[in-house]
Amino acid sequence: MTLAIETCGLTRRFGGRTAVQDLAMQVPAQAVYGFLGPNGAGKTTTLKMLLGLIRPSEGRALIEGIDVAADRMGAARKVGALLEAHGLHANLTGRENLEITRRLLALPRGETDRVLEVVEMRPDAHRRVSDYSLGMRQRLGIARALLGAPPVLILDEPTNGLDPDGIADMRGFLAGLPARTGATVLLSSHLLNEVEQTASHVGVIFAGRLAVQGPLADLTARAAPGLDVEVDQPDRARPLILARGFDLAEGDGLSVRLRPGDDVRAAAAGLNRALVEAGIAVFALTPRRRSLETLYRHVADQNRLPTAHKEAA
Numbered sequence: 145m146t147l148a149i150e151t152c153g154l155t156r157r158f159g160g161r162t163a164v165q166d167l168a169m170q171v172p173a174q175a176v177y178g179f180l181g182p183n184g185a186g187k188t189t190t191l192k193m194l195l196g197l198i199r200p201s202e203g204r205a206l207i208e209g210i211d212v213a214a215d216r217m218g219a220a221r222k223v224g225a226l227l228e229a230h231g232l233h234a235n236l237t238g239r240e241n242l243e244i245t246r247r248l249l250a251l252p253r254g255e256t257d258r259v260l261e262v263v264e265m266r267p268d269a270h271r272r273v274s275d276y277s278l279g280m281r282q283r284l285g286i287a288r289a290l291l292g293a294p295p296v297l298i299l300d301e302p303t304n305g306l307d308p309d310g311i312a313d314m315r316g317f318l319a320g321l322p323a324r325t326g327a328t329v330l331l332s333s334h335l336l337n338e339v340e341q342t343a344s345h346v347g348v349i350f351a352g353r354l355a356v357q358g359p360l361a362d363l364t365a366r367a368a369p370g371l372d373v374e375v376d377q378p379d380r381a382r383p384l385i386l387a388r389g390f391d392l393a394e395g396d397g398l399s400v401r402l403r404p405g406d407d408v409r410a411a412a413a414g415l416n417r418a419l420v421e422a423g424i425a426v427f428a429l430t431p432r433r434r435s436l437e438t439l440y441r442h443v444a445d446q447n448r449l450p451t452a453h454k455e456a457a
């Protein structure tokens with residue numbers, strides 16, 4: 145497997161505080177890698193180390209095999225980035241903004257039209273950025289990251305602040321980027337739905353440590369199936385469920401976590417019988433599909449941290 149991004153023992157301390165610890169990230173070429181974690185987990189610090197904007201305290205980061213600390217400019221040539229602060233000039237047009245970067249990078253003239261085409265913004269290129277929606281600004285920021293066709297794109301929360309339509313558009317756009325441009329995409333997010341619908345690979349970071357990583361399909365297949373249980377006496381049902389060897393997830397309601405490999409239908413039938421025999425009325429037993437959220441909740445419980453936000457939309 146060719147790796148577009150690889151980190152070994154990557155660690156960053158701020159004073160006595162460790163923001164990122166011993167990170168071993170592996171992003172295969174042409175993946176869309178969703179880098180997921182709650183606020184303050186260390187995502188931005190990691191991205192900044194990958195971009196050579198801050199130095200690691202220990203360990204190293206490789207972009208397309210180039211050590212970022214040893215050859216910062218060489219590594220930078222392989223990467224296009226979208227960070228939170230765009231630095232777009234609001235009083236210039238979209239095209240003029242791109243032209244500034246194109247000239248700085250000494251790229252051929254046609255490059256601006258090429259990236260405008262990729263983000264489908266040619267019809268709006270002549271308008272001032274001050275008249276753009278947030279979604280259009282994000283796209284223009286991505287167009288700028290695409291200038292020079294770098295093999296790796298690093299995008300920090302690319303759907304931040306977008307409306308539901310904008311989020312859906314951006315997801316489709318990002319998921320299709322590797323096929324359209326051959327690039328590898330690393331995107332950070334605290335939104336599970338976004339990552340589940342966009343990414344081919346996922347890494348979850350908690351308190352500076354990578355808790356899980358791998359192809360999304362493998363990770364969700366590994367997630368234990370679940371059952372949501374609605375009864376008239378949850379307080380009596382709870383110990384009964386635990387006595388049958390199942391776990392209960394934190395939160396409102398009775399969210400039963402089965403064991404990996406458990407048959408959901410057999411577990412539901414057995415649980416239903418036990419509850420009814422105990423005189424508890426069962427209103428509903430709803431299987432929960434294996435999803436990134438199931439896995440995330442499990443890892444979050446193990447790390448005793450709040451779950452990431454579900455999308456409001």
Ligand SMILES: Nc1ncnc2c1ncn2[C@@H]1O[C@H](COP(=O)(O)OP(=O)(O)OP(=O)(O)O)[C@@H](O)[C@H]1O
Pocket residue numbers: 158161162163181182183184185186187188189190334
């Ligand atoms: N320059 C800095 N000085 C001191 N502490 C810092 C600095 N930058 C980040 N930190 C700390 O490192 C930890 C990780 O922060 P980081 O911004 O990487 O998290 P994050 O996962 O990107 O969170 P968010 O989603 O909120 O941006 C936090 O505890 C943060 O306070």
